Amino acid sequence: MPDSPATRLVHAGRPPAVPGGPLNPSVELSSTFHAGTGPDGLADPAVRNYARVGTSTWEALEAAVGELEGGEAVLLGSGIAAVTAAVEVALAHAGGSTRVVVPARAYSGTVALLRHLRDTRGVDVVAVDPAEPGALARAAAVPGTGLVWLETPVNPTMELTDVREVVAAAAPGALVAVDGTFATPLLQNPLALGAHVVVHSLTKAVAGHSDVLLGAAVAADPALATALREHRTRTGAVPGPFEAWLALRGLRTLDVRLQRAQATAGLVARRAQEHPAVLRVRYPGLPEDPWHAVAQAQMRGPGTLLALDLPDAASAERVAASTRLWVHATSLGGVESLLERRRRHAAEPEAVPEGLLRLSVGIEDAEDLWADLAQALDGATRTAR
Known part of the structure; x- marks a missing residue:
């Protein structure tokens, strides 16, 4: 083989x-x-x-x-x-x-x-x-x-x-x-x-x-x-x-799905770093990420999951409720992109930040996904003002 x-x-x-x-x-x-x-x-x-x-x-x-x-x-x-x-x-x-x-x-x-x-x-x-x-x-x-x-x-x-x-x-x-x-x-x-x-x-x-x-x-x-x-x-x-x-x-089809979604995850992570609504992007594919070196040493790619830290639970919930392509749902790894504020679950460990959004990137067009997320983040920023 x-x-x-x-x-x-x-x-x-x-x-x-x-x-x-x-x-x-x-x-x-x-x-x-x-x-x-x-x-x-x-x-x-x-x-x-x-x-x-x-x-x-x-x-x-x-x-x-x-x-x-x-x-x-x-x-x-x-x-x-x-x-x-x-x-x-x-x-x-x-x-x-x-x-x-x-x-x-x-x-x-x-x-x-x-x-x-x-x-x-x-x-x-x-x-x-x-x-x-x-x-x-x-x-x-x-x-x-x-x-x-x-x-x-x-x-x-x-x-x-x-x-x-x-x-x-x-x-x-x-x-x-x-x-x-x-x-x-x-x-x-x-x-x-x-x-x-x-x-x-x-x-x-x-x-x-x-x-x-x-x-x-x-x-x-x-x-x-x-x-x-x-x-x-x-x-x-x-x-x-x-x-x-x-x-x-x-x-x-895991490899072709993974390669496409991973490339989009990298794009979303890089652009989210520049958005004023985002306090932190958690993605080991970013050179600035504290786990980047570990990822390079023991992984063949950084994957299709990332997390965004927003200022608080209300901001994260507004973003999750405002997307049109990203589906607000529990789970990950599917062909469709999902996002969720994990602390909305009572069983989630308290060490997880209240404003953290977990994003599972699917195989949709990368620019469509970013445009949808960006408009939701923009809306969260305007509401916060």
């Missing part, structure tokens, strides 16, 4: 090339399969017996995502299902250690999960400011740490973390897991940087069309991948076959 990720994602997860055979995998719409019995009279574990264990459609997408990330992928019913599986498996692997290091600003679903584990199981959740250089590495090095959870870039404040630094510093026995949703497998491969697990909300850029709910956890160690699969079977956090098929179809 060629080395280029852009080529691999087009060809990975295809059925065997046989004359008359299909180019694409089929949607396997069956919950039940013919029984297989081994010579010992027990069910043959090598024979699929029920769709909660797996389907050929899952396996095609798992093969493709695993190949892109350099590990063994396990498909789950949503992004938060993938996060939950990774956290639970990591804590079980830690052999009793319940100390979890996490960025103080992170995806609200992950924060809510860790708070629940803290309150119900006594997990020691250590929140660290991701903007403080070396802070996550220092926290990871504390003896007794079982899991270090990273987001890079952080959702929604766009800080980056040097994954190699954290892995090198982590206490013996600690697992390092990375939420790679913002970067996608095309821009960053945490397993190659030393992480043990990477998770993705495939709902976002991989599926790419805002019509799928799906997640994946990818492990470098086959034993961890087995534990993730067992967790999926035990909890029933399974994907639907049609969702898996749609996500695999979306994956084929």
